[in-house]
Amino acid sequence: MNHFDEMTCLLYLEGELAEAHAAELEAHAKECSACRAMLHVLREESLLLSASLREADETLPARLAARQETSAARWAWLLGFALAGTGAYVVWTSLIVPWQESTSQSGMGVGSLLTMLFFSGALWKGWGSMIDTIQAAALVTLGVGALALLRGRWRRRATFAAVFAALALLVAMPQPASAAEIHQGATYVLPIGQEVHDDLIVTGQSIRIDGTVDGDLIAFGQSVMVNGHVTGDVIGFSQFLHVGGTVDGNIRFFANTLTLDGSVAKNVSAFAQTLVINSDGRIGGSLTSFAGDLLLDGKLGGSLLAFNQRTDISGTVGGAVQIRGRDLTIDSMAQLNGPIRFTGENGPEVAQGARLASQVQFKKTEPHRREATGRTAVREALRYGAAVLVGLLLMLVLPGLYLDGVREARRFAAAMGVGAVALLAFLLLIVLGFVLVLVGVGGGIAIALAYAPMMYLAQIFVGAWLGDTILGRKAGIGAQLGRLALGLLILHGIRLVPFLGFLVWVAVLIWGAGAILLALYQRSRSVSVATAAV
Amino acid sequence: MVEATRTLDGPGPAAAAEPAETIARARSGDADAWGELYSHYAAAVYRFCRRVLRTREDAEDATMEIFLKLREKLGQYDPQRSFTAWLYRVSANHCWDTLRRRRVRQDLETEDSDSLPLEHPDPGQLEQLIAQRSGEQVRKALAKLPDRARMALVLRYYADMEYGEIAEALGVRRAFVGVVLLRARHHLRGALQRAGAGAAEQKQFGAARSKGDS
Numbered sequence: 032m033n034h035f036d037e038m039t040c041l042l043y044l045e046g047e048l049a050e051a052h053a054a055e056l057e058a059h060a061k062e063c064s065a066c067r068a069m070l071h072v073l074r075e076e077s078l079l080l081s082a083s084l085r086e087a088d089e090t091l092p093a094r095l096a097a098r099q100e101t102s103a104a105r106w107a108w109l110l111g112f113a114l115a116g117t118g119a120y121v122v123w124t125s126l127i128v129p130w131q132e133s134t135s136q137s138g139m140g141v142g143s144l145l146t147m148l149f150f151s152g153a154l155w156k157g158w159g160s161m162i163d164t165i166q167a168a169a170l171v172t173l174g175v176g177a178l179a180l181l182r183g184r185w186r187r188r189a190t191f192a193a194v195f196a197a198l199a200l201l202v203a204m205p206q207p208a209s210a211a212e213i214h215q216g217a218t219y220v221l222p223i224g225q226e227v228h229d230d231l232i233v234t235g236q237s238i239r240i241d242g243t244v245d246g247d248l249i250a251f252g253q254s255v256m257v258n259g260h261v262t263g264d265v266i267g268f269s270q271f272l273h274v275g276g277t278v279d280g281n282i283r284f285f286a287n288t289l290t291l292d293g294s295v296a297k298n299v300s301a302f303a304q305t306l307v308i309n310s311d312g313r314i315g316g317s318l319t320s321f322a323g324d325l326l327l328d329g330k331l332g333g334s335l336l337a338f339n340q341r342t343d344i345s346g347t348v349g350g351a352v353q354i355r356g357r358d359l360t361i362d363s364m365a366q367l368n369g370p371i372r373f374t375g376e377n378g379p380e381v382a383q384g385a386r387l388a389s390q391v392q393f394k395k396t397e398p399h400r401r402e403a404t405g406r407t408a409v410r411e412a413l414r415y416g417a418a419v420l421v422g423l424l425l426m427l428v429l430p431g432l433y434l435d436g437v438r439e440a441r442r443f444a445a446a447m448g449v450g451a452v453a454l455l456a457f458l459l460l461i462v463l464g465f466v467l468v469l470v471g472v473g474g475g476i477a478i479a480l481a482y483a484p485m486m487y488l489a490q491i492f493v494g495a496w497l498g499d500t501i502l503g504r505k506a507g508i509g510a511q512l513g514r515l516a517l518g519l520l521i522l523h524g525i526r527l528v529p530f531l532g533f534l535v536w537v538a539v540l541i542w543g544a545g546a547i548l549l550a551l552y553q554r555s556r557s558v559s560v561a562t563a564a565v
Numbered sequence: 566m567v568e569a570t571r572t573l574d575g576p577g578p579a580a581a582a583e584p585a586e587t588i589a590r591a592r593s594g595d596a597d598a599w600g601e602l603y604s605h606y607a608a609a610v611y612r613f614c615r616r617v618l619r620t621r622e623d624a625e626d627a628t629m630e631i632f633l634k635l636r637e638k639l640g641q642y643d644p645q646r647s648f649t650a651w652l653y654r655v656s657a658n659h660c661w662d663t664l665r666r667r668r669v670r671q672d673l674e675t676e677d678s679d680s681l682p683l684e685h686p687d688p689g690q691l692e693q694l695i696a697q698r699s700g701e702q703v704r705k706a707l708a709k710l711p712d713r714a715r716m717a718l719v720l721r722y723y724a725d726m727e728y729g730e731i732a733e734a735l736g737v738r739r740a741f742v743g744v745v746l747l748r749a750r751h752h753l754r755g756a757l758q759r760a761g762a763g764a765a766e767q768k769q770f771g772a773a774r775s776k777g778d779s
Contacts, residue, residue, distance in 0.1 A: 037685060041750075042743050045721075047728055068688035075695050076750060077722065083700035084616055084707075084723040091608045092621075095628055431633050438626065504622075553666060 035059060040069050044077065094504065219252075221259065230263065238269075240276070247280065255286075257293070264297075281316070291329065298333070306339075308346065317350060334369060361385045408527060415523040422491040422515045426508060433495075435550035436488075440496040440543065447538075450489075450545025489543025494518035496546075583648045592639050599639075603632060609649075610656055616707065616719045617660045619667075627663055631656050653724035657716075657734040664712045683751055691754065698757050706756035714749035721746055 035043075035056050042048045043056050060066045219235045221227065225242035230249065238252040240259045247263035254271040261278045268285035275292045282291075282299045289303040291312035298316035306322040308314065312329030320337040327335070327344045334350030342354050345362035351369035359373045363384035371387065373379050374394045381391060426433045439446055498514025522539060526532040584605060590598035610631055614624035635655055642651050698706075707715055713735060720726045720734060732739040 037683070038743060038747055041747055045728070045743070045746075047743060065688070068692075069686075072686075072688040072692045072695065075692065079695050079698065079700075079703060080718060080722040080753075083703035084719060085612075086700045086704075087608070087612070088701065088704070089612070089615065091611055092625055094625060095607055095611055431630060431637070434626070434630055434633070504625075553662075 034063060034066050035069075037069060037073070040066065040073055044070060044073055223259065310346065312346075359391075361387070361391075411523050411527055415519055418487075418490055418494070418519050418523070419512075419516050421487070422494065422519065423508075423512055425488065425491060426511055426515070432550060435553060436492040436543075436546050437495045437499065439549035439553070440492045440546035441499075442546075442549070443542065446542050446545035446549060448545065449548050450541035450543070453544055453548050454541060485544050485547055486540055488547055489540045490519065490522060491515065491543070492546045492550075493539045493543045494522050497521055585644070585648075588642075588648055589644065592642070592644070599636060606652060607632070610652065613653065613656050613719065613723060614660055616704070616723055617657075617716055618663060619708070623663065627656075627660055631659050634659060650726070650730070653720075653726060654730060654734065657720055657724065657726070657730075661716060661734060661736075664716065683747065686751075686754070694754060694757055694761070697761065702757065702760060703753070706753055706760055709756045710749060710752050713745065714752050717742070717745045718749045718753070 039048065039052075039056065043053055048056065056066075060070060217235055218237045218239075219233045220239045221231075221242040221244070223241040226245060227243070228245045230246040231240075231244045232249045234251045236253045238250050238255045240248060240255075240257045240261065243260045243262070245262050248257065248261045248265045248267075250265070250267040250269065252267075252269045254273075255267065255269040256273045256275070257265060257278065258273075258275040260276055261280070264280035265272075265274065265278050265282045265284065270287045272284050272286040272289045273292070274282065274290070274295070277293055278295045279297075280295075281297045282295055282301065284300075285302045287303065288305045288307075289301050290307045290309060291299070291314070292309045293311070294313035294315070296315040298319070299314050300319040302321045304323045305326075306320055306324070307326045308318075308329040308331070310328045313332075314330070315332045317333030318327075318331050318335050318337070320335070320339055322337070322339045323341070325337055325339045325342045327342070327348070328346045330347045330349075332349045335344075335348050335352045335354070337352075337354045337356065339354065339356040341358045341360075342356055343360045343362065344352075344367070345364045347366045347368075349368050352367055352371040352373075354372070355374045357376045359375060359377075359379040361367070361379065361381045363382040365382075366386040368388050370389050371391045372394070373391055374396060376396055378395070379391045379393055381387070495511070495515045495518055498516070498518030501517060502510075502514050504514075522535070525535045528535075584601070587598045587601050587605075591602050607628065611624060611628045614627040614631070615621065618624045618627055635652065638655065642648065707718065710718070717731060717735060720731045726734070728742045729739055731742045731745075735742075735745065737745060
């Protein structure tokens with residue numbers, strides 16, 4: 032008679048054998064001592080395994096023995112929303128509104144390129160409505176959060192879904208308004224006498240508008256010439272932009288060389304290496320210029336706000352002049368009707384015969400070292416406090432992600448690698464996003480919205496890692512927060528060191544962003560695995 | 566000898582009595598009840614992680630993360646079914662995930678040997694081996710097994726999981742679970758034998774030396 036093999040014996044012992052088969056084995060084992068011995072020894076082995084595995088050989092580590100402090104999550108959400116709301120309000124009232132006011136009055140705001148890009152509509156005229164959208168979205172978020180809290184039962188995922196759906200909806204809404212004619216190709220020419228009764232979006236190497244665009248012109252190309260008439264705005268970027276015709280709206284443009292011979296009824300904002308307003312050029316509103324060289328020979332109705340290396344004015348400016356840069360030259364033909372303020376390295380050169388309404392108020396850019404560091408230290412301290420708060424929130428609201436992120440930060444090399452690649456990819460995406468912004472607004476915004484928080488949160492994971500490294504890893508929100516606070520304190524302290532601080536900060540951003548991405552990736556994977564298993 | 570077919574289906578660790586009432590309170594959002602549950606199950610989950618994962622630190626981290634997950638998913642737990650089983654299922658998924666993240670190439674290679682035929686053991690020799698080994702030796706040998714083999718043994722003989730659950734957790738077909746377990750046992754026997762041989766040699770060497778010294 033054949034003996035049963037070890038596999039069958041094991042399955043029999045585990046109750047995994049079909050009844051008939053099991054009965055057969057039982058019958059056989061009654062007769063066969065070899066199979067009985069096999070069954071016996073396998074059972075013994077099972078018992079040994081269970082006993083060894085279940086033996087309480089170790090006491091629970093202290094870090095786990097303490098009860099988890101988890102009841103904080105709910106007020107953390109509330110606090111989070113309140114803080115986010117307050118933060119948004121503060122940013123709005125203290126940064127964006129004054130900046131917009133100051134630019135419109137040609138006052139000197141601390142306008143960085145980015146703020147300009149994002150909030151003043153340098154590239155996309157829809158940002159104004161976006162800001163309304165963001166406010167609305169914040170309200171929706173708050174509303175949904177409050178509702179979920181009131182209902183008492185907190186379904187995190189459902190709430191997120193609702194918030195994001197609302198956001199997506201809001202982002203999607205302004206789009207239909209910008210239905211437009213779209214052209215692609217190497218060369219685009221709108222001949223004289225022809226008219227486009229809509230916004231016109233053109234990409235191509237060479238773009239030439241001789242006819243009329245009854246709407247906005249949005250152009251990306253190597254060279255863009257506008258000799259005809261545009262009733263709306265001219266927006267885009269190119270190597271050369273030449274405007275010889277008439278624009279009834281604004282010009283918002285990135286270009287290497289931008290020349291204006293025609294007339295613009297409203298404002299011009301330009302980022303350019305060389306920006307030339309020729310003697311025939313007319314700007315009805317104000318000019319905001321970020322340029323290497325600005326030559327203003329024509330007539331500017333409103334004010335001039337410029338961040339230029341060199342500024343040369345020989346034309347007319349109706350409003351105030353605010354310039355920050357290296358050199359300012361005012362030629363004899365110039366006529367400046369408003370107050371003039373210049374902040375720069377070299378004193379202004381004003382030619383004889385120039386007609387100025389008032390003296391140039393000159394402020395030399397001097398290194399106010401002590402004051403500056405004092406102020407930066409205060410600002411850094413504020414930043415530090417904010418980061419600790421955000422870290423605390425993250426810890427309470429998304430504890431899983433927090434722990435994952437910190438753990439991934441421990442894998443220094445992987446995090447750095449992923450971070451570096453991601454940042455490059457993100458930069459590319461942002462550039463692409465801006466190209467696409469006019470076509471697929473949602474995509475560009477989504478990227479920008481994801482980018483900023485990631486950059487901000489990066490410091491928290493690195494800070495937490497640093498704290499853990501120094502103080503060890505004990506459980507409990509209090510201990511975690513303490514370590515995070517220490518880590519962040521060190522990071523922000525280093526940040527105050529002039530050159531080193533910058534380098535370290537860049538590393539921190541890359542490292543932390545990598546950790547976040549790794550953590551997100553791992554989480555997305557574990558979710559899919561978990562759902563697959565259920 | 567062959568009377569009982571399910572001798573191992575006794576209560577697993579922590580399964581003794583499920584505090585159903587506490588679970589219900591925790592499900593309705595009672596933080597204190599959750600605290601009680603944590604105290605009740607933390608040791609069992611930690612030990613599970615300790616057996617499955619390679620380092621103590623990993624086990625501690627995993628335990629904390631598992632409890633965070635458990636709390637998040639508490640709403641999905643079906644009170645009709647065993648809480649312990651659910652607890653171990655979540656733990657198993659988490660740990661298996663962690664292992665797969667850390668998986669080293671070596672492990673993948675050893676698992677390629679799945680297709681090799683297994684030798685039929687000699688029950689007498691095996692019995693001797695089993696009788697001689699302590700729990701600690703078994704645990705040490707277990708730590709030397711490839712991830713999947715170790716995990717399978719822990720799921721079956723620590724967490725008392727059914728074959729179907731093990732199949733789900735490891736992502737293999739149910740019919741394959743028996744094979745995985747048997748192979749794991751063979752691996753373990755090998756490790757135990759080698760460890761025993763090493764220990765015996767050391768003992769002999771030590772004895773010889775002390776003799777020489779005297």
